[in-house]
Amino acid sequence: MTAFFEANMDILLFAGAAAAKALVFLGAIMGFTGLLTLAERKVSALMQDRIGPNRAAVFGLKLNGLFHPAADAIKMIFKEDFVPGRAEKLLFTLAPLFALVPVLALFAVIPFGDYVMVFGYKLDLLIADLPLGLFFVLALSGMAIYGTFLAGWASKNNFALLGAMRGAAQMVSYEVVLGLTLVGLMMIYGSAALQDMVRAQGALLFGCVPAWGVVCQPLAFILFLTAAIAENKRGPFDLVEGESEIIGYFMEYSSMRFAAFMFAEFAEIVLVAMLTATLFFGGWQVPYLYETGFIFPGGGALSLNHYLVSAMQVAAFSAKTVFFAWFLLVVRWTLPRFRFDQLMSLCWKALLPLALLNILLTGAVMLALGKL
Amino acid sequence: MISVKKVHNKPLNLLERIYLWEIARGLSVTMRHFFVNLFNPKGIPTVQYPENVIPLPGNARLRTRHRLKVRADGSPKCVACFLCQTACPAMCIHIEAAEYTDNFVEKYPAVFDIDLARCVMCGMCVEACPEDAIAMDTQNIPGAAAARENLMLNKETLLGNLPGEPSTEGAANRLANEYLAARGDE
Numbered sequence: 305m306t307a308f309f310e311a312n313m314d315i316l317l318f319a320g321a322a323a324a325k326a327l328v329f330l331g332a333i334m335g336f337t338g339l340l341t342l343a344e345r346k347v348s349a350l351m352q353d354r355i356g357p358n359r360a361a362v363f364g365l366k367l368n369g370l371f372h373p374a375a376d377a378i379k380m381i382f383k384e385d386f387v388p389g390r391a392e393k394l395l396f397t398l399a400p401l402f403a404l405v406p407v408l409a410l411f412a413v414i415p416f417g418d419y420v421m422v423f424g425y426k427l428d429l430l431i432a433d434l435p436l437g438l439f440f441v442l443a444l445s446g447m448a449i450y451g452t453f454l455a456g457w458a459s460k461n462n463f464a465l466l467g468a469m470r471g472a473a474q475m476v477s478y479e480v481v482l483g484l485t486l487v488g489l490m491m492i493y494g495s496a497a498l499q500d501m502v503r504a505q506g507a508l509l510f511g512c513v514p515a516w517g518v519v520c521q522p523l524a525f526i527l528f529l530t531a532a533i534a535e536n537k538r539g540p541f542d543l544v545e546g547e548s549e550i551i552g553y554f555m556e557y558s559s560m561r562f563a564a565f566m567f568a569e570f571a572e573i574v575l576v577a578m579l580t581a582t583l584f585f586g587g588w589q590v591p592y593l594y595e596t597g598f599i600f601p602g603g604g605a606l607s608l609n610h611y612l613v614s615a616m617q618v619a620a621f622s623a624k625t626v627f628f629a630w631f632l633l634v635v636r637w638t639l640p641r642f643r644f645d646q647l648m649s650l651c652w653k654a655l656l657p658l659a660l661l662n663i664l665l666t667g668a669v670m671l672a673l674g675k676l
Numbered sequence: 677m678i679s680v681k682k683v684h685n686k687p688l689n690l691l692e693r694i695y696l697w698e699i700a701r702g703l704s705v706t707m708r709h710f711f712v713n714l715f716n717p718k719g720i721p722t723v724q725y726p727e728n729v730i731p732l733p734g735n736a737r738l739r740t741r742h743r744l745k746v747r748a749d750g751s752p753k754c755v756a757c758f759l760c761q762t763a764c765p766a767m768c769i770h771i772e773a774a775e776y777t778d779n780f781v782e783k784y785p786a787v788f789d790i791d792l793a794r795c796v797m798c799g800m801c802v803e804a805c806p807e808d809a810i811a812m813d814t815q816n817i818p819g820a821a822a823a824r825e826n827l828m829l830n831k832e833t834l835l836g837n838l839p840g841e842p843s844t845e846g847a848a849n850r851l852a853n854e855y856l857a858a859r860g861d862e
Binding site: 347350351352354355526634638639 | 696699703705706710713714720721722724
């Protein structure tokens with residue numbers, strides 16, 4: 305047995321580290337997603353001069369509504385798990401999984417830090433360092449369409465099917481824009497691995513400005529954020545669900561199956577926030593912070609412990625994620641919903657040409673700078 | 677002659693059609709509200725009802741929790757005629773009538789229950805009452821309770837009176853006043 309461990313030390317360490325990272329990172333995301341369901345209600349309340357939910361209490365302890373996500377979960381679990389008589393039972397059950405699993409799998413390629421040395425073992429702070437991470441992101445976010453469409457189809461309900469048609473059309477359309485906006489980033493950073501892209505964003509432009517994606521690709525940032533919100537079926541593009549007016553694809557769902565769709569949607573908010581931070585706002589990069597400590601462009605330097613640097617980088621990534629998650633909530637509660645024809649014309653007539661223009665401009669600038 | 681209002685929708689200029697600047701303006705409004713309320717929660721006008729109750733504006737003419745009026749001798753004005761129970765669209769009133777031993781003129785309610793959990797505050801019981809015995813002027817807004825039992829009003833609660841009552845005047849009290857005068861108590 306010992307011989308087996310010694311012979312396979314590398315692979316066992318790798319597997320153990322990956323499992324530990326997945327547990328910690330996914331656990332943090334699950335917790336954050338749960339809190340986000342509360343944050344959505346609290347943020348919207350504060351924006352509308354209200355207080356928001358604050359009644360759920362444990363032993364008389366209210367904590368300003370902190371127990372509401374738990375109360376919601378318990379309520380969802382105890383609701384009747386209803387399946388329509390004519391529904392396709394298997395697909396009806398699979399649809400929430402198709403919505404949830406790709407989103408959770410996507411977190412594997414998000415780098416939440418550079419690396420940290422643990423007992424001499426170099427631990428990369430991301431779960432799967434795929435060389436084609438960006439394509440993995442696009443492929444799996446395409447999978448989420450199956451969740452939407454299967455839900456509408458398997459319900460055998462015409463209104464749910466119509467909602468699913470709207471959803472599928474919207475997601476397929478914005479998928480195109482999402483992919484094309486990221487081409488410019490790949491051209492600049494010369495890699496499709498997210499960790500490489502984040503490392504490349506640590507460089508300085510003109511000696512002082514961090515080379516974050518938003519500085520190099522401002523147009524792509526706006527296009528990406530718009531397309532990502534639409535892909536997420538939120539914000540001003542939530543006519544797939546249309547909570548109060550038009551019926552969405554999950555109208556036949558109840559109990560935990562419905563909760564899976566809602567959880568997937570909130571996890572997607574976290575994902576979009578993380579992707580925005582990773583691709584356009586330097587991921588875990590803190591401006592002027594390098595492996596050994598701060599090196600300011602003016603010439604000043606501050607040497608820091610390796611663990612402190614790593615902690616600061618993870619904290620920076622968390623702060624950026626929280627900021628963008630909050631920003632997505634604010635956008636959702638500010639902008640009026642688009643009509644479906646407006647949604648489609650925005651995608652095909654505005655965003656798609658602009659995404660192509662962005663690729664052209666990026667190529668032209670790179671050619672002029674002699675980097676192509 | 678139908679008056680026609682002609683709306684001049686001005687075409688959007690370039691900045692508005694790009695939409696981003698307008699989004700930023702909208703976001704600035706909502707974010708301002710968010711941060712103002714975040715750092716100054718006391719400014720939010722929400723009242724934590726039912727723990728906190730704000731006084732109603734003076735002389736507010738609104739239908740509030742019911743009460744039963746009483747006569748000068750403390751007996752209820754209600755004669756248990758069941759008109760309010762019949763008129764009630766929510767069927768929240770339950771009356772059981774009884775007879776006075778020494779008074780053959782009228783009945784009185786032995787039981788008078790109102791289930792506020794069912795009451796729709798329509799005021800039809802007040803309209804229906806021929807004796808002016810039930811009123812909705814306590815200035816007490818019902819609606820929130822931790823248990824259903826707390827929303828059940830019985831005769832004793834309903835007879836809790838406002839200052840200024842009881843009234844011995846009015847045509848509705850004629851029989852009762854005559855009876856009281858004949859008995860010679862007052």
